[in-house]
Amino acid sequence: MNRLRRLLTASIAIAAMTAVAPAFADSKGKIYYMVPTLLDEFQTESVSSITKFMGDVGYEVVTLNADNKTDLQQSQMNDTILQKPAAIILAAVDFNALAPSIEKARAAGIPVMIFDRQITSTPSDLTSVAGTVEIGHVAAGEIQRLLTEKKGGVKGKILQVLGDPADPYTLDIQKGFEERMKEFPDVQIITLPAMQWEASNAGTIVSDQLVANPDIDLIFLHAAHLSVAAVAALEAKGKKPGDVMLISSNGAPVGLDLIRKGWLNVEVEQPLYAQAAALAMFADKVVNKQEIKPGTYKVLGLDSVLTIEPWGPNIKIPGAAITKDNVDEARFWGNLKAPADKITPVQ
Numbered sequence: 001m002n003r004l005r006r007l008l009t010a011s012i013a014i015a016a017m018t019a020v021a022p023a024f025a026d027s028k029g030k031i032y033y034m035v036p037t038l039l040d041e042f043q044t045e046s047v048s049s050i051t052k053f054m055g056d057v058g059y060e061v062v063t064l065n066a067d068n069k070t071d072l073q074q075s076q077m078n079d080t081i082l083q084k085p086a087a088i089i090l091a092a093v094d095f096n097a098l099a100p101s102i103e104k105a106r107a108a109g110i111p112v113m114i115f116d117r118q119i120t121s122t123p124s125d126l127t128s129v130a131g132t133v134e135i136g137h138v139a140a141g142e143i144q145r146l147l148t149e150k151k152g153g154v155k156g157k158i159l160q161v162l163g164d165p166a167d168p169y170t171l172d173i174q175k176g177f178e179e180r181m182k183e184f185p186d187v188q189i190i191t192l193p194a195m196q197w198e199a200s201n202a203g204t205i206v207s208d209q210l211v212a213n214p215d216i217d218l219i220f221l222h223a224a225h226l227s228v229a230a231v232a233a234l235e236a237k238g239k240k241p242g243d244v245m246l247i248s249s250n251g252a253p254v255g256l257d258l259i260r261k262g263w264l265n266v267e268v269e270q271p272l273y274a275q276a277a278a279l280a281m282f283a284d285k286v287v288n289k290q291e292i293k294p295g296t297y298k299v300l301g302l303d304s305v306l307t308i309e310p311w312g313p314n315i316k317i318p319g320a321a322i323t324k325d326n327v328d329e330a331r332f333w334g335n336l337k338a339p340a341d342k343i344t345p346v347q
Contacts, residue, residue, distance in 0.1 A: 029086030136176020155186035156217035203229030224255030
């Protein structure tokens with residue numbers, strides 16, 4: 001996925017190029033994690049969770065940070081292939097540009113697992129992604145509930161703020177959301193994109209639409225950092241928490257903070273921890289080039305569906321709705337507390 005999560009963690013102190021898990025005597029080998037950037041909480045938390053869960057199943061993790069540079073990630077892939085690791089985990093800076101690197105690694109006998117940023121143009125050995133259409137479904141269910149509680153039925157006016165329209169992540173969420181809302185003719189949905197996932201663009205959209213459509217009941221934004229700009233626009237118009245309902249998706253810390261402050265009604269999480277745990281669950285099968293069977297698997301308590309696609313085994317993990325009632329639970333990655341659950345390999 002090429003979406004941009006703009007909100008940085010000031011306390012990030014991870015080295016720019018490598019982060020290595022502690023070695024232990026019974027290691028099954030090293031797995032290299034190619035992370036696209038370390039400049040947002042999702043990516044830094046992906047490093048700690050992949051390191052933790054892979055350690056559970058016996059692998060050391062070496063992380064290489066591409067600083068959002070495609071050419072650097074290509075070079076890192078070439079260097080990693082020479083190291084002959086047990087496997088590579090790739091979150092690509094650029095989907096298409098990294099396909100030849102995946103092919104080169106696999107030709108050298110090194111399996112490649114894809115994390116979060118799905119690549120369908122060339123085969124890989126396992127892909128672990130969020131169910132983005134399902135995120136849209138969950139959002140729709142929560143919005144139906146909120147409208148019913150406020151207006152006595154599923155009716156009213158919704159402003160939907162997408163991310164960049166070139167990004168499949170936001171398009172899939174839109175697809176899932178609108179699939180579940182089409183049966184409610186009394187709901188009007190206004191949809192506009194925040195180009196390049198820029199928070200300032202989302203703020204402008206919200207500000208303009210509050211003038212053009214002052215009767216907006218609910219705003220649905222496709223990322224938590226866009227909600228921050230939406231709140232600023234609401235405050236500038238003299239609105240208070242609860243005057244306009246808000247829901248967003250991806251589960252970032254800022255979204256959880258907005259729930260606690262009363263601005264955000266629901267945050268639909270992208271299940272980072274489960275996505276990382278799924279890689280560890282199947283790591284032995286990937287490394288040993290064993291068959292991965294399709295079916296439903298429980299990943300950190302989430303029913304996840306593994307299918308065999310033209311690009312290889314693909315496990316899709318659903319998100320969950322975060323509200324004021326469960327916002328402090330450690331299972332949500334926005335609380336930056338990786339779950340203590342110990343992962344066991346799939347047999």
